[in-house]
Amino acid sequence: MSSGIREENGQFKVEASLEFCNKTVARQEVLVQKNVSSDIFFYDESGEKEISESPARGKTPVAARTGENRENDYFESYESKLEHSVVVSSERLELSKSIKRELKRVTYLTLKKATGKELPWGMLTGIRPTKIVHEMIEKGHEKSRILEKLTQYFEVSGEKSRLAYNIALVEKPILDKSEKDKVGIYIGIPFCPTRCLYCSFTSNPISRYKDYVTLYLEALSREIEMVGHLLKDLSLKAQTIYMGGGTPTSINSEQLMELLAKTEDVFCDGSLEEFTLEAGRPDSIDGSKLNVVKNSKVTRISINPQSMNKETLNVIGRSHAPEDIIKTFWLAREKGFQNINMDIIAGLPGEDLEMFHNTLDEIEKLNPESLTVHTMSIKRASRLNEYLDDYELGKSELVSGMVDAAREAASKMGMHPYYLYRQKKILGNLENTGYCKPGFECLYNVHIMEEKQTIIALGAGGVTKVVFPEENRIERVFNVKSVEEYVQRVDEMVERKKKLLNQLR
Ligand code: SF4
Incomplete structure (x- = not known):
């Protein structure tokens, strides 16, 4: 060499x-x-x-x-x-x-x-560093050998090596329990109150797409039904459902009720272990929607502040205040939600360590069951990428300090890290980490990261991943991203999945 x-x-x-x-x-x-x-x-x-x-x-x-x-x-x-x-x-x-x-x-x-x-993850550029640990565990390597390989060969820092190892240990029993006939279901609602600065998801401001919401939900309902038949034919069952997007709670209470009823009707039987609903934006949630969700089979919701600083929320284009997050959180608790996740981002434009500590302090007071700490990344399709020169992003050292502070705050709340992934153009070459209290690990998150289970995605922009474990092969099939196209071509989206899923027979 x-x-x-x-x-x-x-x-x-x-x-x-x-x-x-x-x-x-x-x-x-x-x-x-x-x-x-x-x-x-x-x-x-x-x-x-x-x-x-x-x-x-x-x-x-x-x-x-x-x-x-x-x-x-x-x-x-x-x-x-x-x-x-x-x-x-x-x-x-x-x-x-x-x-x-x-x-x-x-x-x-x-x-x-x-x-x-030196970089915290050394020479590793992939999204899923924990996969290396799982591979080594499967080959029977001891902890010391795995850590040595990560630090000496891959040049990963000692701290990140231990993080990856500890997460793999938490994930392992979840992955081991995964049965061959179980799949995860993802349902995407591509609407949000406004579009966040850093967003690259399939998300459209709902006020501009009013005329399309009904058509979209009709098409989605059709896809749910057809995929339900497909699963029956293949004797597959849903272990988890994740309703994300976008923000599913952007649609109105009646629409949400119908969508949840259809989803439950088709996918919820005795095999379902977890149903997550992203109620991500407090400006999309009210008491009546929370009642609808509470009366459904949803087991876990997400209320995502991203930051608890008003100035930052303005900068990133979220039309709500920190007080709205607090109010919504307590309203959800009042309604009986006992499994709430919160997402935050380290390295948001203009934030310093003090501001980030403020976010953590506020979250500690709320004491959710899980906390997902993202590190800011510059996504190609985001507004941030387009106007990058207009924003001041945190330098590596600052963002690294934020990630450390989040780890300490999570630990104070009795949480441990349970899943991890990295992204391209992530500040400080760091990572995103999911923390939770014992027993609140989101199964869907673990499965999507470790790619040991088939995930079937419905809705605009959904990416279905079919896992063929015997061949150590993963194949993907994509739904179109545009809402308009999805509405017109929904049958074709199901056909695409059918072709691939039939290979599982
Ligand atoms: S709430 Fe999420 S999906 Fe919606 S615009 Fe913001 S980042 Fe994108």
């Missing part, structure tokens, strides 16, 4: 290559700073021909992803997600994976040396 680094026009160019018998078998070039480009070339054993043919999909060029990083933040958000489509055999695939990993490692080490900076 060899590597080199050059500085050209204020950018780093890293070249890493792997040689075998004096022949280059793989080479990677990464340009790091304002524009990041990453190309990977695979050669056959002779070192002469580029391997670019996928027997499964015909001629496909070796693919590479490119991304764009903000100036001066080149290392914090360094990402080099390499993809390729060389599928020859599982041994070959393993070899390709190892080569990619080695190239990534040498690139990381070269950058670390050149800049003197």
Whole structure:
């Protein structure tokens, strides 16, 4: 393995290559700073021909992803997600994976040396670092060996290694209990009161989509019914339901009642263990909607402040005040909700540590059953990404301090971390962590992250993930994102799922 680094026009160019018998078998070039480009070339054993043919999909060029990083933040958000489509055999695939990993490692080490900076998750750029821990546990490795591999090979900090390990231990019994005939159901409601600054979800301001809500709910009801038949045919049962979006409580009480009734009718039988409803925005919830939800089979709701600072809520485009969050939370408690999650974000524009502590203090007073701490990430489809220069985002050190403070606050509330994921362009190269009190782990969240169970997604923008455990294979099928198109093409969305799900027979 060899590597080199050059500085050209204020950018780093890293070249890493792997040689075998004096022949280059793989080479990677990464340009790091304002524009990041990453190309990977695979050669056959002779070192002469580029391997670019996928027997499964015909001629496909070796693919590479490119991304764009903000100036001066080149290392914090360094990402080099390499993809390729060389599928020859599982041994070959393993070899390709190892080569990619080695190239990534040498690139990381070269950058670390050149800049003197280290990242909390080291060379790991994937979304699900806990998967590595699960794989090692399955192979029978001891805790010490797993932590050693994370810190010594992947260059993950000791603290993040322990976090990933501890979370994997909490997740394991949930994953082990997962039965072959159980699936998760996701139902998306793509409407919100307003669109948040950082949002990249399928979400439309409900006031502008008034005319479409009824049509959308009719189409969704049709999809629910058809997917219900599909599950029966395949002898599959829903273990969990997650109704998100968007904000499902944006629709009115009658619409919500009908939707919940239809969902229960089709998917809720003795097998259902959990039903989450995102009541995310306090400006979408009132007493009558909470009554509807309380009288349904929903077992867990989410009321998401994101921040308890009025100025920040204004900046991020949420049309509610911190007092509305507090009022809604206590109203939900009054109505008898005993499993409430709250989401917050570390690193929101303009927030300092004191403001973040204020959010944590307010949440501690409310004392929910679970707290999800997201780290701000710059999503491609968000308004924030479009107007990035207009906002002051937290530097790595500050955001890292916020994440630490959240961990301490969660621990004070008697919570432990139970799931974790990372995102592209996440500030400080950090992570999102779900904390909960014992027994309040959200099963759906664990399953969606660890990808051991099939998740069937309904509604605009839904992504169905079918897991074929014997083949160690995951296939995805997408619903269209646009509400208008979804309404017109709902039958086609079901057909797509049917084709893929039939392979489970
Ligand atoms: S509440 Fe959630 S889904 Fe709705 S706009 Fe905000 S981030 Fe997007």
